[in-house]
Amino acid sequence: ELSGDLRIISDMSNPAPRAVMESLAAEFGEMHPDLNIELEIVDREAWKTQIRNALSANPPDVINWYAANRMAPYVDAGLFEDITDMWDDGSLPGLDAVRGAMTLNDRQWGVPYTYYQWGVYYREDIFNELGLSEPATFEEEIANCQVILDSGRKCYAIGTKFLWTAGGWFDYLNMRTNGFDHHMQLARGELSWTEDEGVRETFANWRRLIDMGAFIDDHQSYSWQEALTFFTDGEATAYLMGNFAVAPMRDAGLGDDQIDFYQFPIITEGLAQGEDAPTDTFHIPSGAENKEAARAFLQFVTSADVQTRINNGENLGQLPVNANSSVDADEFLEQGFEMLSGNAQGGVAQFFDRDFPAEMASVGMEGLQEFMVFPDNLDDILERLEDARGRIYE
Amino acid sequence: MAGLTLRDVKKSYGPVDVIHGVDLDIEDGEFVVFVGPSGCGKSTLLRMIAGLEEITGGDVSIGDRQVNDVDPAERGVAMVFQTYALYPHMTVEENMSFGLRMNGHPKAEIDKAVKNAADILQLDALLKRKPAALSGGQRQRVAIGRAIVRNPDVFLFDEPLSNLDAELRVAMRVEISRLHNELSGSTMIYVTHDQTEAMTLADKIVVLRGGNIEQVGAPLHLYDDPDNAFVAGFIGSPRMNFLDAEVTGKDGGVTVKLTKQNDTTITLPVAGDSLSVGDACQLGIRPEHMSVSDGAMLTLKVDVAEHLGSDSYIYAGSTQGKSLTIETNEGRNARHGTEFQIGIPPEKAFLFSADGLRAR
Amino acid sequence: MAGLTLRDVKKSYGPVDVIHGVDLDIEDGEFVVFVGPSGCGKSTLLRMIAGLEEITGGDVSIGDRQVNDVDPAERGVAMVFQTYALYPHMTVEENMSFGLRMNGHPKAEIDKAVKNAADILQLDALLKRKPAALSGGQRQRVAIGRAIVRNPDVFLFDEPLSNLDAELRVAMRVEISRLHNELSGSTMIYVTHDQTEAMTLADKIVVLRGGNIEQVGAPLHLYDDPDNAFVAGFIGSPRMNFLDAEVTGKDGGVTVKLTKQNDTTITLPVAGDSLSVGDACQLGIRPEHMSVSDGAMLTLKVDVAEHLGSDSYIYAGSTQGKSLTIETNEGRNARHGTEFQIGIPPEKAFLFSADGLRAR
Amino acid sequence: MFPKPIEKSSRATQIGYQAFLPLVLILWLLPLIAVAVFSVKPDADFTNGNYWGLPSSFEFFTNYGRVFFESDMPRYMLNSFLITVPTVIGAIALSSLTGFALGVYKFNGNLLIFFMFIAGNFVPFQILMVPVRDLTVSMNLYDTKTGLILFHIAFQTGFCTLFMRNFIRQLPFELVEAARVEGVAEWRIFWYVVLPLMKPALAALAVLIFTFIWNDYFWAVVLTQGPDAQPVTAGITSFNSQFRAAYHLMSAGSIVAALPPVLMFFLMQKHFIAGLTLGAVK
Amino acid sequence: MATASAAAPTARPQRSWYKRNEIAATPWLFLIPGILFFSVYVIIPIFQSVWISFHEWDGLGEMTWVGTANYERLLTDDRKFDVSFWNNVRWLFLYLLAIPAGLFIALFLNQTVRGIRLYKSMFFFPFVISQVVVGLVFSWFYLPREGLLNAILTFFGMEPVNILGDPALATYGIIAAGLWPQTAYCMILYLTGLNAVNPEQIEAGRLDGAKGLKMLWYVVLPQLKPATFIAFVVTIIGALRSFDLISVMTNGGPFGSTRVLSFYMFEESLSEFGFRMGYGAAIAVVLFFLMLFFIVYFLYSMWRDEKGAR
Ligand SMILES: Nc1ncnc2c1ncn2[C@@H]1O[C@H](COP(=O)(O)OP(=O)(O)OP(=O)(O)O)[C@@H](O)[C@H]1O
Ligand SMILES: Nc1ncnc2c1ncn2[C@@H]1O[C@H](COP(=O)(O)OP(=O)(O)OP(=O)(O)O)[C@@H](O)[C@H]1O
Numbered sequence A: 001e002l003s004g005d006l007r008i009i010s011d012m013s014n015p016a017p018r019a020v021m022e023s024l025a026a027e028f029g030e031m032h033p034d035l036n037i038e039l040e041i042v043d044r045e046a047w048k049t050q051i052r053n054a055l056s057a058n059p060p061d062v063i064n065w066y067a068a069n070r071m072a073p074y075v076d077a078g079l080f081e082d083i084t085d086m087w088d089d090g091s092l093p094g095l096d097a098v099r100g101a102m103t104l105n106d107r108q109w110g111v112p113y114t115y116y117q118w119g120v121y122y123r124e125d126i127f128n129e130l131g132l133s134e135p136a137t138f139e140e141e142i143a144n145c146q147v148i149l150d151s152g153r154k155c156y157a158i159g160t161k162f163l164w165t166a167g168g169w170f171d172y173l174n175m176r177t178n179g180f181d182h183h184m185q186l187a188r189g190e191l192s193w194t195e196d197e198g199v200r201e202t203f204a205n206w207r208r209l210i211d212m213g214a215f216i217d218d219h220q221s222y223s224w225q226e227a228l229t230f231f232t233d234g235e236a237t238a239y240l241m242g243n244f245a246v247a248p249m250r251d252a253g254l255g256d257d258q259i260d261f262y263q264f265p266i267i268t269e270g271l272a273q274g275e276d277a278p279t280d281t282f283h284i285p286s287g288a289e290n291k292e293a294a295r296a297f298l299q300f301v302t303s304a305d306v307q308t309r310i311n312n313g314e315n316l317g318q319l320p321v322n323a324n325s326s327v328d329a330d331e332f333l334e335q336g337f338e339m340l341s342g343n344a345q346g347g348v349a350q351f352f353d354r355d356f357p358a359e360m361a362s363v364g365m366e367g368l369q370e371f372m373v374f375p376d377n378l379d380d381i382l383e384r385l386e387d388a389r390g391r392i393y394e
Numbered sequence B, C: 001m002a003g004l005t006l007r008d009v010k011k012s013y014g015p016v017d018v019i020h021g022v023d024l025d026i027e028d029g030e031f032v033v034f035v036g037p038s039g040c041g042k043s044t045l046l047r048m049i050a051g052l053e054e055i056t057g058g059d060v061s062i063g064d065r066q067v068n069d070v071d072p073a074e075r076g077v078a079m080v081f082q083t084y085a086l087y088p089h090m091t092v093e094e095n096m097s098f099g100l101r102m103n104g105h106p107k108a109e110i111d112k113a114v115k116n117a118a119d120i121l122q123l124d125a126l127l128k129r130k131p132a133a134l135s136g137g138q139r140q141r142v143a144i145g146r147a148i149v150r151n152p153d154v155f156l157f158d159e160p161l162s163n164l165d166a167e168l169r170v171a172m173r174v175e176i177s178r179l180h181n182e183l184s185g186s187t188m189i190y191v192t193h194d195q196t197e198a199m200t201l202a203d204k205i206v207v208l209r210g211g212n213i214e215q216v217g218a219p220l221h222l223y224d225d226p227d228n229a230f231v232a233g234f235i236g237s238p239r240m241n242f243l244d245a246e247v248t249g250k251d252g253g254v255t256v257k258l259t260k261q262n263d264t265t266i267t268l269p270v271a272g273d274s275l276s277v278g279d280a281c282q283l284g285i286r287p288e289h290m291s292v293s294d295g296a297m298l299t300l301k302v303d304v305a306e307h308l309g310s311d312s313y314i315y316a317g318s319t320q321g322k323s324l325t326i327e328t329n330e331g332r333n334a335r336h337g338t339e340f341q342i343g344i345p346p347e348k349a350f351l352f353s354a355d356g357l358r359a360r
Numbered sequence D: 001m002f003p004k005p006i007e008k009s010s011r012a013t014q015i016g017y018q019a020f021l022p023l024v025l026i027l028w029l030l031p032l033i034a035v036a037v038f039s040v041k042p043d044a045d046f047t048n049g050n051y052w053g054l055p056s057s058f059e060f061f062t063n064y065g066r067v068f069f070e071s072d073m074p075r076y077m078l079n080s081f082l083i084t085v086p087t088v089i090g091a092i093a094l095s096s097l098t099g100f101a102l103g104v105y106k107f108n109g110n111l112l113i114f115f116m117f118i119a120g121n122f123v124p125f126q127i128l129m130v131p132v133r134d135l136t137v138s139m140n141l142y143d144t145k146t147g148l149i150l151f152h153i154a155f156q157t158g159f160c161t162l163f164m165r166n167f168i169r170q171l172p173f174e175l176v177e178a179a180r181v182e183g184v185a186e187w188r189i190f191w192y193v194v195l196p197l198m199k200p201a202l203a204a205l206a207v208l209i210f211t212f213i214w215n216d217y218f219w220a221v222v223l224t225q226g227p228d229a230q231p232v233t234a235g236i237t238s239f240n241s242q243f244r245a246a247y248h249l250m251s252a253g254s255i256v257a258a259l260p261p262v263l264m265f266f267l268m269q270k271h272f273i274a275g276l277t278l279g280a281v282k
Numbered sequence E: 001m002a003t004a005s006a007a008a009p010t011a012r013p014q015r016s017w018y019k020r021n022e023i024a025a026t027p028w029l030f031l032i033p034g035i036l037f038f039s040v041y042v043i044i045p046i047f048q049s050v051w052i053s054f055h056e057w058d059g060l061g062e063m064t065w066v067g068t069a070n071y072e073r074l075l076t077d078d079r080k081f082d083v084s085f086w087n088n089v090r091w092l093f094l095y096l097l098a099i100p101a102g103l104f105i106a107l108f109l110n111q112t113v114r115g116i117r118l119y120k121s122m123f124f125f126p127f128v129i130s131q132v133v134v135g136l137v138f139s140w141f142y143l144p145r146e147g148l149l150n151a152i153l154t155f156f157g158m159e160p161v162n163i164l165g166d167p168a169l170a171t172y173g174i175i176a177a178g179l180w181p182q183t184a185y186c187m188i189l190y191l192t193g194l195n196a197v198n199p200e201q202i203e204a205g206r207l208d209g210a211k212g213l214k215m216l217w218y219v220v221l222p223q224l225k226p227a228t229f230i231a232f233v234v235t236i237i238g239a240l241r242s243f244d245l246i247s248v249m250t251n252g253g254p255f256g257s258t259r260v261l262s263f264y265m266f267e268e269s270l271s272e273f274g275f276r277m278g279y280g281a282a283i284a285v286v287l288f289f290l291m292l293f294f295i296v297y298f299l300y301s302m303w304r305d306e307k308g309a310r
């Protein structure tokens, strides 16, 4: 029987996830009456800079983080507990499909608890009003956008204050322009930012949108939540985002007849489509005190019914990671699940800031933000990225 | 150069009347000293003349010009403050020339005025120093120099010597007096509560009490012939002795008995029209006028005797009355407890009625 | 109660010698006043006696005990500071009893001591007040009371009256004098640079200059018989006049001519062993000893005349020499510019050799 | 007095000045007033674009209620108090000791030690970050209030010593000497003579340090994380991310966070201003 | 009288060491706790930081000695450092505007009309509020569409600006926000300074015919020198401690254009992608030397004043 303290630090600070996390902790506590659970929920953006601190000084027992390359610094620094044994001994049934995302150096360092598709969320009502339909190609996209712009709206809401939203655009534009493999090569530092023609092409495509005025103004001053108002107000008709955005959209009063979703359109014909589907994870810090309870908790959150429950539309509104769970009967979750399982032959990427090494991501996203504001600075930006690449990958 | 006239000048701070309507004429070139106890309104009056306080009522004229609403800088007055108010960040020279510079006088003229003032006050060697590097007396001189440079019609001094130590005070007093001779013709108004300064400097003393003028006159006139007990007590040092008395007779002078001194009687050569037999009154006698040989004799016992060399002050009382002060240059042997006899010469004594007015 | 002995006491601050080796005997019960110009080391000497400054060289003994390294508290001294140094957050009573309380004396004893001191100084009504609610004179009394309570062998006063205004100073001076009579037997050492205080209070005056003792003696002794020009000039007010002179003869006294006064000659009844004919010297004469009728007559012109009522100070110079001060009670008519004759009575004049020593 | 007292000018100028004052004040405090108004607006005002108009309804209780009952704000506030109060006490206690030692005694190195305190106080505190964080971690005090308190006490001691020492210097030294002549032990002189006289300085410092510590953000971020130990300045950022774009709630939260020092300032205004001048201008 | 003689010293047996050396020992006893705390938390860490700055260190494992490599990279090819450094310089200079601004407001408020005390304290208000809140308030004030600033600009028919989104303006926008409380601080310093201005000197100036600006320049300002000095010192310190505002208002952005050294070092030392303690320490050391300039100046003036004193 589990006893002692279980300290959890979670970055699920938005209202809906926060509620989920709190209920998880409460429920787990009920199951183990002798266990004293201390849950700390910290700001999601702040957590990105605090995590290292938290892991190295007075580490808790369970923390939130992200999958793939984004784990690397902590794995390399020995701050994450190796839980390969749990994966091996069948303690985590139904997770085989996502094992890859948790693997670095052939070992597993945590468990996922949710993932979600990215894609273009748009104002169905406005599309209807303007007589537009979901575009399948970039040209259609641009044509649509022109109509939207002519109607006095902007095409895309985006808030790049915290940079990563720009990363989403780059991911998609690059995967569609050059393909999934190219994107991953870039992420692994195998391609040059300045030399590679494909990269420039991606930026050229992006620039077409920027030059049209497709994005809302002053996006560098907004967080994604703040930019969401443009979408809910109808000032911008689409938002390239993860599925977690649906909850606040609904909270803001948009009905399901007003929002809809489409897969990012094709740019280069014939390329298999790659998709972003970031996985959020739980880890045990290597310095945790109560690893036994922590493991139990990891098992608990990945169990099929918990997965079903927390990922449904009323809670996280995302996709469960357990194969035995069911996807909620939610328009977006179903579409997303379908897209990821049926229409992402190119491959599934985690996300810019998870696929690229953290420091590269940081420099990179700063450059992407700058590009969105000052596209003319492209050469300078690329040189900087190339510089950073030279230093970071070594 | 100009005289000065105050006509029914009043000042109140909100509901509090501080100056109750003062009339005063000051001649061109006169040295006038305002004295009076602390809080009587000396500074206020001076500052009204300078233009630093507003005038609540009445008129102030300098020369022939009514100046009630004229800017301080344009009244043709210069003021020397108690704390000197030198600008600490300027050299002596800059301090002195500041006023002229502010008013755009040509450089040559300024230099000449400063040089002239420095000569008069022997400040030449100090011109490049800052006030912090000067002694108290030197600062005082600079403050005066600053006034001289502006060549004002009227000089105003507000207790200029009260921050100096005793010795320096004497020296500066003489210097100011000399200055008045040198700048013959400048009108000077000088505030002090040190009556020695008043006596020694003034052409005319104005004694103030509670916002009213008690008496105006030449120093020795006030000393010899005070109008009332207040002035008599205020002028002269050590202070006049006052003895309680009662009128017992009125022929060929006024005869009084000293009620607290064994009813010793004494007849003063005054008319005493305001007094009748039986009235309570006060007899005033200055310490320096008590005489071992002369007048109505009292028997006193020495409390404390202070010997200053040539003079001695003897503080002595009878069994009944309060202590009297006696100044004498023959008292070297007086010691605590000894008894002696001392006389009040009638022609030197003053008589004051119960309300303090002099009975002449 | 105890006397006090200083033997070759020295003090230096780093390389600067401030006290150069002072020898002094103070009898039990004596009232000794240290005077001297500012910076001469009066306070330093006093603080060395109190134990607040370390002694660089020599010995200080109180009674028979050498106290060089004894804690201030254990020397049996009490000190009254110039600024009184009352604890502002304590009542008068607490102020007075603080020292005893801190040293664990029994309450009854403390109360008695405080009551006794309060009686002597008439402080009973004020015991519950804080210093802020007291007048300057009252604070001064409390400061003295605090000293009395400790029943010290030696009282030390450092310019205790210099923060009071002129009138109050006179009153407190008399009170301290009375106190010394009352606490007969207490040794008191009193620092001042006001020579009137020194004259009136002291049994014995110690005149200091530049860290050395110039002369020690009873006040009138110093007045009548100063050892040197410095003491002669320092004691007595107004200050003694010094006239440049040259010895012209030495029989039946010393004959000098006043070189800056038309070579007027005057013969003084002194032996003048240290002087020979032709030596430059100085003749000293106190302002109050100049006489209209008597002695070697000088012709002077009035610079400034100050009339204080009974007395006048006349500052007057000849064409050659510096100005002399004359104190007279018959000078009322002197005005700037008038010429007059004044005499130096030989028996009142002092003679000083060029190095300032008195020629007797 | 400079400039010329207004009561000596014409009636019109006086009225003009009196009228101008509140206007200028409103302009000066405009950002704050805006936040105060924000904090009582309903959510709908923001979605309707009514940012700067009057609130369409008065939602004081709703908004502040959510701050107090639906967030960690109360915990953060409590943390802030639990950090600030011991720091104030500790820093003042330490610095009255050092201030006394440096202000009263002459000894070799006095000025040197004093300057050490001043210099340390003016050091850009970022330079301390890495070692102090390490030290805190190694003492097992990371993410505890104690860790934060200890550091704050130490760092504030520099400033407080400067302040105290200068204040003690202004006290008449004769008071100490008088006590010494009376045979009072040195520590008793400190306790019975000097300390009571320092009350104004203590009060001023207390208020000053309270505001400093309450408003500290940097060290809160460096030495703590999460609502267990973090003070309200850090809490407000996390609060804000919870309610991102909910201006009315963020405003209410900010106001709650800013209130204690503001109250402190108003209650102890006299000391506060005295403190600033005493400490700073000497 | 005689009964109180117990107050006189009685027996003086051998005293303890402490008693004999009381005056010499006491200050040290009083200083020990303060010095201990201060050394451990302030003085020693300064040297540690300098030491660390010559290493590469992730805060966990071994430190690797790299000599001056950190500084070389810092000073030769680190664009972030360049940006941060020049932003620091901007802060330093522009922040000084708080001094004249504070003086101006102080002069405006230095009157004795009714309620002026309340006004003065209200004007002081911004200083009491945490920089976090100030930053937040100002970032709303600057909001590109809804911000009050733009509401005002558009009201006067001007183009709206996105101050915090424009890399050319963002730093200035933050500085302006910082100037707000700092001006309040300088204001209060000047108000107290004005209180201490010798009224007789002002009156002397009036008699000398100095008016208005001339009076201010020649008579009043020289007397406000101590206040100006302190205002200068606290403003410089404030300028170098601009971390809070930046992290709240822009988080260093847009694209890193508002970073300053303190912010950058925080990023480097405690960032997500690894603790570059050595590099961070090197930045801090540079900042320290920048500041040392002012510390020395301050200590020198203190020392000059102390020389005169007891
Ligand atoms: N600004 C003021 N407001 C109210 N009352 C004042 C003001 N200035 C002076 N007074 C009052 O006016 C009276 C006269 O003051 P003033 O300064 O003229 O006295 P003074 O004779 O110069 O005294 P002192 O010898 O002490 O300088 C005093 O009672 C004083 O309290
Ligand atoms: N702490 C000190 N360091 C160096 N010199 C000092 C110190 N204290 C006093 N002095 C010097 O010692 C000399 C004697 O000073 P002291 O205070 O004893 O003079 P004083 O006779 O009391 O003068 P006053 O009448 O002005 O009080 C002075 O020249 C003074 O400058």
Ligand SMILES: [Mg+2]
Pocket (backbone or CB within 6 Å): B042, B043, B044
């Ligand atoms: Mg006056």
Ligand SMILES: [Mg+2]
Pocket (backbone or CB within 6 Å): C042, C043, C044
């Ligand atoms: Mg002295």
